[in-house]
Amino acid sequence: MLLLGSSAAGEQTAQLSQDFTALTNGLFAVPIRWPWTTYGKALKARDRLLDHISQVIQDRIAHPGADALSLLVQSIDEDGDRLSLEEIKVQALLMLFAGHETTTSMLSSLVMVLAQHPEVLAKARQEQLELAQTGALSLSQLKQMPYLEQILKEVERLFPPVGGGFRGVVKALSFNGYQVPAGWQALYRIDAAHKDERCFSNPATFDPDRFSPERAEQKRFEFSLVGFGGGPRICLGLAFAQMEMKIVAALLLRKHRWELLPQQDLSLSAIPTLHPKSGLRVRFGDL
Template sequence: MAASNPSKPLPLPPGSLGLPVIGESLQFFQDSDFVSKRQERHGAIFKTHILGRPTVMIYGAEANQTILGNESKNFENSWPASTKALLGPLSLALQTGELHRNRRKLLAQAFKPRTLATYVEIMGDIAQQYTQKWQQAETLTWYPELRSFTLDVACKLFIGQDNGCQTPLGQHFETWCAGLFSLPISLPWTKFGKAKRCRDLLLQELGQTIQARQSMANPGNDTLGLLLQARDEQGQGLSQDELKDQILLMLFAGHETLTSAITSFCLLTAQHPEITARLRQEQQQWKSKEALTVDDLKQMTYLEQVLTEVMRLIPPVAGVFRTVLQTCEMDGYQIPQGWSVQCSIGSTHQDQALYSNPKQFDPERFSPEHLAQQSTEQQRYGYVPFGGGIRECLGKEFARLEMKIFAAHLLQNYEWQLLPNQALDLVVIPSPRPRDGLKVTFKALSE
């Protein structure tokens, strides 16, 4: 595969651009198999028109390396119009070039190893509060509860707010999230229109929090405190407007996709008791400890394999969008300047050229022995749940940490089983989740 100017006009990829204006957006939102159906018909590359733009969808390690590895050369970071409007113009997700590199360095302070180590106890405490509540309930619909859990963790660690899901900020946040990947029709009753209103309310809430923190002699050691003190290479700090957009992005990244990944872990372990039994066996050596440490978490090698496989089988992000900066060629097709390209993460993770029996849940494929047989390129661009290249998810180690702490706490203390007669097929937008919300029985683990 190459990304270069063709010497002569080439055909566009196969596929349909759908209806005028809306293209195939409705099918994209309503059909969880939208991508796979078109890949069966057209192959690894096809064209469509979604979220307001003509788009080429493609998958595979080579495609990922070409697109994600050529940021600002042939391709530029891109988001659907609804996402851009709701994230805000100062968000790291929308910044490019030198500004993006500069801001990424500043925001990275919240995810350095020594900072992450300070998060462990708080994550564990909030996990304990929630699991005790679930034990008392005995049966529950787990997905909305997990959303509340991850939002509480994000609010506490990023802005120092307790019980974030129960605050006005938490309520506005859920409506805002629901509109991030929607048709950008700004009417009061649409998902996008409601989300725009909630963005304004969220910015008001965050502005008040920032102002209150700025008036303190010590701004604190949470993420907001670190960012208030952060300075770039020219000695400049973040404006209040940018702080609000960046914090909003971090709350989203530490909540939406992380909830999906944790839910998938709970679902897949419930469906594979033999894997759960092995996970529990590994956890025995830490069961008597009052609090886990980062070193303890590093030793949970089988849990690491399982979580890695969870995000391969059900990646929390379906794909990564880029804008084509200049007309180029891929697999013998013309990709016009100004179009969008989406690297399909889900399809890459189902590529039989990369993974044998890709639909099977098999943590052994990430054992040290198996990984030793893979090329660096396959590991780097064939497994991309956090994206890749210079825009790889800044908070991926935060996500891994929270997933591990939560999973270890569950495995050591509780058991859960799926309730019958529920739909477990996945709704995939904005991130995968079981259609009926994952209904389970939940109780303390029998000794």
């Protein structure tokens, strides 16, 4: 909605969502392009998504709105150049793609871990119910949820949706006795940093209070909490994703209770983004 300004509903949204899942699955698949392989299905899904985005772009050129895509199609740089249709298409797909599975993964982990830690859930609910007495959820309320922020940081730490990222090595370096030549690709592991005992005490334990102002464990070392990456290429959607997750979490805590259904395999699989192996089956009800 915010990016494409599209209010695609029902069937179309479900198809777009399925296409994103198929595209993400293809990221780590064996690159064989037959129509029935994971990779082949991912390419087909990508083409459908690009077709959809193309149609929306044509529409935004004709009728610009307040969404990010309308800004992109209208933007002109200091030399008077515009982005080409092809550039806008791939940028739009990148942003939709980067934000889709990641946010879904982290919100699922949040729902799972709160159901497993009723004392944390009760404290988070208390914070929300007190805020709700001052009015409906608003931008200013979003800035007054320190405990929910601690929980979201702990979910980012213990359940990072993305396992790592690549960096091109521009200058030869030596690290832990290894020589890494220029021109190589180095993979930084997000989950390894989050489980490092030098950074976080009892790293396997779910403990949102490690991010309280008194303990602030993330401040022991720079780049220890890196669920959104770090440095100049840090996640472009960081602020948006954090706000989106806070809104969903706040509304869930204010209005709903939930429980995990029995007989499901909650062990985690990291590919394409972190998720319980059998998905997550939850029963939601009203408070």
